[in-house]
Structures are given as C-alpha cells and as structure tokens.
Amino acid sequence: MMAAALRAAGGRAAAALLRRRGPGGPPAGLGAGPRRYRYKEKWAATAPRIPPTRLALHHFDVNYSLQLKDLWPSVRASLLCEQKYGALLNNFSAVDHVTQELELLNATDFVSQAPKKALRWQRGAAAEEAGRGESRSQEGSGEGRTAMQAETMTRAETSPPLRPSISSNIKCYTFPRGDVTRFRPARPDALGLLDYYLMDAASLLPVLALNVQPDDFVLDLCAAPGGKxxxxxxxxxxxYLAANDVSISRTKRLYQILHSYVPKVIRETVSVTSYDGRDWGQLQGSTFHKVLVDVPCTTDRHSVMEEENNIFHRRRTKERQMLPMLQLQLLMAGILATKPGGEVVYSTCSLSPLQNEYVIERAVEIAETEFNISIHVEDLSHFRTLFQDTFSFFVDCRLGELVLPHLTANFGPMYFCKLRRM
Ligand SMILES: C[S@@+](CC[C@H](N)C(=O)[O-])C[C@H]1O[C@@H](n2cnc3c(N)ncnc32)[C@H](O)[C@@H]1O
Known part of the structure; x- marks a missing residue:
C-alpha cells in the first residue's frame, strides 16, 4: 500500500523525502533504519501517517523544481530556515527613540531608503548616458562637456521619481542582508499603543504597490489578521477603509491588532465586516479607488514548517485543490468592487504559478468576456530596482512580481500583481 502510494506520489523525490525521518515522521523503518524496525506493510492495519509538512515539501519539490529550476534548492533551504522580520513602525504610538534605537542596531527603513537608492540608480544611469555622449562628441570643449553632463545629471535628479511614489508615511525597519538579528518584542506607550508590528517585510510590498492616494476609498477584502x-x-x-474577512475568529484578531496599535478615533473610522468576499462585487460594486485582494493560499513557508492548521493535511486535500478557484472568485469580486480607473492588487504568500499568474490570467479573461471590463496589468518591475537591496526577486514572472526566500534575505514568498480597471 505504501509502495503504491509512493509511486503515485511521484517516485524518487518522494522516496528520498521519506528516507529522512524528521520530527513527527512516520515510524522508523521506512528508510535505512535497522531491519527489525522495518514497517511490515502486510501486517499494518493503517498506513503510517505522513505529516503534512512532509507532504507539502514533497509537493513543492515536484512542482517548484520545475518552475524555479536551479534556484529551487536554495529557496527550499531558506523556507526551512528561520524567516526574517521587518518592524513596521506605528505612527500612532508615542514611544520615543524607536528609530534611533533601531538605527543603532544597524537596521534601516527599507521604504524610505528605496527612493534614495532609485535616485542613485537614476544618477548612475544618467552618468553612464553622459559618458556615452562624451565619447560620441569627442570634439566638444571641456567646458561644453561638463555642461552637458551637468544638464543630464540635473535632468536625472529632477525627472519624476520611479513609480510608485512610495508612501513616505510607511516605515519598516529591516536588518541588512545576512544579518539575522531579531527585533525585541514591541513595547507599549503611555496609552498602551505598541511601538511596532513585526511582520514579513515582503508583506508590505502589495500595500506599497497599491499606492494609496489622499482620500482614496480602500477595500482590504481578505484582511485578517490585519498586518496589511x-x-x-x-x-x-x-x-475610507473597509477591512473584511470571512473568518469570525480571524476578524477578532484583526480587532485585537487595531486595538493594540490604533487610537480609538481612527479605529472607529475603519469598517470591519465578515462577509464572504466573493459576494462583495454584488454588495458594493464599482465603489473603491483601491482594492487589496490578499487571498488565502498554500502559505508555503507555514506549510513546510508547521503541522498545525496545515493545508497539506490529508483531510484538507479538497480545500487545497479548490484554492485557485476561490482565489479567482475573490479577485473577480475585487475587480467588480473597484471603480473604473481604480486599481486592484492581488497577492499570495505562495510560489505556485497556479495560485499566482494563472489566477491573474483567468481573471483578466473573465472580466473581459463575462463583464465587458478591460483590465490593464500594471508594470511593477521598478519594484525590483527599488527594493533589490532588501529582497530577492524572481526575474522570470510574466505578470506581477515574486519575492523569493533567500538565506541572506529570508523574506517571502510574496507574489503581488497590480491590475487597473479601465
Ligand atoms: C492571507 S490571509 C490574509 C492576511 C491579511 N491580509 C494580513 O495581511 O494580515 C487570507 C485571509 O482570507 C480569508 N478568507 C478566506 N476565504 C475568504 C472569503 N471567501 N472571503 C473573505 N475572506 C476570506 C481568510 O480567513 C484569511 O484571513
């Protein structure tokens, strides 16, 4: 029975996976253990339980090695190592000296650093361009060449900043690449509001991609527990901010986070609901300037590390297989909730193309054919330039951007893609 299951599960990789016995793994004897402990297939009443983390890893080995090729072994190792956090500063907290404290530890705000780095990048490109111009016009006077270079440099400095205009109000501190220092737990101010929120720093990228503008009506369709x-x-x-999540228990966690970080007057302006997000398009169609659709997914990092609440548990197979459908329905609802001209950001914390790019492609197609809505997939490639010092990006996404876990920058996975409703 086990041998048949192994064959069905995909042969060599699964066998290799099962040879290594991890915590909570199947009984000894599946692999190279002493002969007397070997599992006697014909005597066993039930097949040994393979832990969901092991099933997840096997599933990823089979699928992601095809997608990521040579990158997979290092992404795999990173998924199995301690992840890095970022400290999202709480602008509502009155705790003093947090930034000084973090900067003394060598942490930097990756959000505010990005435009500076982009400017340096633009200057570098301009200088390169000026250098090329110089070698083209050998005959120009020294003075003339300097003026031309200066003009090119000034143009670079005054040229519009790289899109998006990064919201300067969001501040998130991270330690440099290779630095695995941990942040201390958050501290309350005199009113009890915590000074920062620890989160996967890559989770901020979908929020930055949304590029909220003053007075935008914003919908966070799958909001709990509430980091975004x-x-x-x-x-x-x-x-106006509407935060929705179908799960009542997770919505409670959203309330707790709002309570711990946001003053009452602001909290009360947030509309928290627990609808099935798939219905939102019909409830409040064409209403929002910006919609965030941060869908349930295979949460790849969680799936290889935690047995509890693991979507690779055998009893959740059907639910897992139905995820792309649920994701598509939620994205469609998000598109329908957006005003014409408004924007939707879709995000997952999975590497799976089935949950990422295929969902986008299907949604664009359905919006066009069934709702006569044309969608433009926005280019977010400048995120790779802006944030390359902090995150490792996959360069081969067709639509959207994907942060790959890396041993020196162990954030993500985080996929995000921005759509404009025309
Ligand atoms: C990836 S989590 C969201 C994380 C959240 N955006 C954050 O940053 O903390 C996905 C959420 O989708 C919610 N969800 C699942 N199905 C849903 C549905 N049909 N409608 C609305 N929310 C749903 C889950 O309860 C879960 O909280």
Missing amino acids: TLALLQTGICG
Whole structure:
C-alpha cells in the first residue's frame, strides 16, 4: 500500500523525502533504519501517517523544481530556515527613540531608503548616458562637456521619481542582508499603543504597490489578521477603509491588532465586516479607488514548517485543490468592487504559478468576456530596482512580481500583481 502510494506520489523525490525521518515522521523503518524496525506493510492495519509538512515539501519539490529550476534548492533551504522580520513602525504610538534605537542596531527603513537608492540608480544611469555622449562628441570643449553632463545629471535628479511614489508615511525597519538579528518584542506607550508590528517585510510590498492616494476609498477584502490593514492605516491618508474577512475568529484578531496599535478615533473610522468576499462585487460594486485582494493560499513557508492548521493535511486535500478557484472568485469580486480607473492588487504568500499568474490570467479573461471590463496589468518591475537591496526577486514572472526566500534575505514568498480597471 505504501509502495503504491509512493509511486503515485511521484517516485524518487518522494522516496528520498521519506528516507529522512524528521520530527513527527512516520515510524522508523521506512528508510535505512535497522531491519527489525522495518514497517511490515502486510501486517499494518493503517498506513503510517505522513505529516503534512512532509507532504507539502514533497509537493513543492515536484512542482517548484520545475518552475524555479536551479534556484529551487536554495529557496527550499531558506523556507526551512528561520524567516526574517521587518518592524513596521506605528505612527500612532508615542514611544520615543524607536528609530534611533533601531538605527543603532544597524537596521534601516527599507521604504524610505528605496527612493534614495532609485535616485542613485537614476544618477548612475544618467552618468553612464553622459559618458556615452562624451565619447560620441569627442570634439566638444571641456567646458561644453561638463555642461552637458551637468544638464543630464540635473535632468536625472529632477525627472519624476520611479513609480510608485512610495508612501513616505510607511516605515519598516529591516536588518541588512545576512544579518539575522531579531527585533525585541514591541513595547507599549503611555496609552498602551505598541511601538511596532513585526511582520514579513515582503508583506508590505502589495500595500506599497497599491499606492494609496489622499482620500482614496480602500477595500482590504481578505484582511485578517490585519498586518496589511495596519500598514494601510499607517499611510494616514485613506478617505475610507473597509477591512473584511470571512473568518469570525480571524476578524477578532484583526480587532485585537487595531486595538493594540490604533487610537480609538481612527479605529472607529475603519469598517470591519465578515462577509464572504466573493459576494462583495454584488454588495458594493464599482465603489473603491483601491482594492487589496490578499487571498488565502498554500502559505508555503507555514506549510513546510508547521503541522498545525496545515493545508497539506490529508483531510484538507479538497480545500487545497479548490484554492485557485476561490482565489479567482475573490479577485473577480475585487475587480467588480473597484471603480473604473481604480486599481486592484492581488497577492499570495505562495510560489505556485497556479495560485499566482494563472489566477491573474483567468481573471483578466473573465472580466473581459463575462463583464465587458478591460483590465490593464500594471508594470511593477521598478519594484525590483527599488527594493533589490532588501529582497530577492524572481526575474522570470510574466505578470506581477515574486519575492523569493533567500538565506541572506529570508523574506517571502510574496507574489503581488497590480491590475487597473479601465
Ligand atoms: C492571507 S490571509 C490574509 C492576511 C491579511 N491580509 C494580513 O495581511 O494580515 C487570507 C485571509 O482570507 C480569508 N478568507 C478566506 N476565504 C475568504 C472569503 N471567501 N472571503 C473573505 N475572506 C476570506 C481568510 O480567513 C484569511 O484571513
């Protein structure tokens, strides 16, 4: 029975996976253990339980090695190592000296650093261009050449900043590449509001991609436990913020986070609901300037590390297989909730193309054919330039951007893609 299951599960990789016995693994004897402990297939009443983390890893070995090729072994190792966090500063907290404290530890705000780095990048490109111009016009006077270079440099400095205009109000500190220092737990101020929120720093990228503008009506369709809702509130410019999540228990955690980080007057402006997000398009269609659709997914890092609440548990197979459908329905609802001209950011914390790019492609197609809505997939490739010092990006996405876990920058996975409703 086990041998048949192994064959069905995909042969060599599964066998290799099962040879190594990890914590909570199947009984000894599946692999190279002493002969007397070997599992006697014909005597066993039930097949040994393979832990969901092991099933997840096997599933990823089979699928992601095809997608990521040579990159997979290092991404795999990173998924199995301690992840890095970022400290999202709470602008509502009155704790003093947090930034000084973090900077003394050598942490930097990767959000505010990005435009500076982009400017340096633009200057570098301009200098290169000026250098090329110089070698083209050998005959120009020294003075003339300097003036031309200066003009090119000034143009670079005054040229519009790389899109998006990164919201300067969001501040998130991270330690440099290769530095695995941990942040201390958050501390309360005199009113009990915590000074920062620890989160996967890559989770901020979908919020930054949303590029909230003053007075925007914003919908966070799958909001709990609330890290991204909190980041949206840190911009301080939402005209109206609706935070929805179908799960009542997770919505309670969202309330707790709002309570721990946001003053009452601001909290009360957030509309928290527990609808099935798939119905939202019909409830409040064409209403929002910006919609975040941060869908349930295989949460790849969690799936290889935690047995509890693991979507690779055998009893959740059907639910897992149905995820791309649920994701598509949620994205469609998000598109329908957006005003014409408004924007949707879709995100997952999975590497799976089936949950990422295929969902986008299907949604664009369905919007066009069934709702007569044309969608433009926005280019976010400048994120790779802006944030290359902090995150490792996969360069081969067709649509959207994907942060790959890396041993020196162990954030993600995080896929995000921005759509404009025309
Ligand atoms: C990836 S989590 C969201 C994380 C959240 N955005 C954050 O940053 O903290 C996905 C969420 O989708 C919610 N969800 C699942 N199905 C849903 C549905 N049909 N409608 C709305 N929310 C749903 C889950 O309860 C879960 O909280």
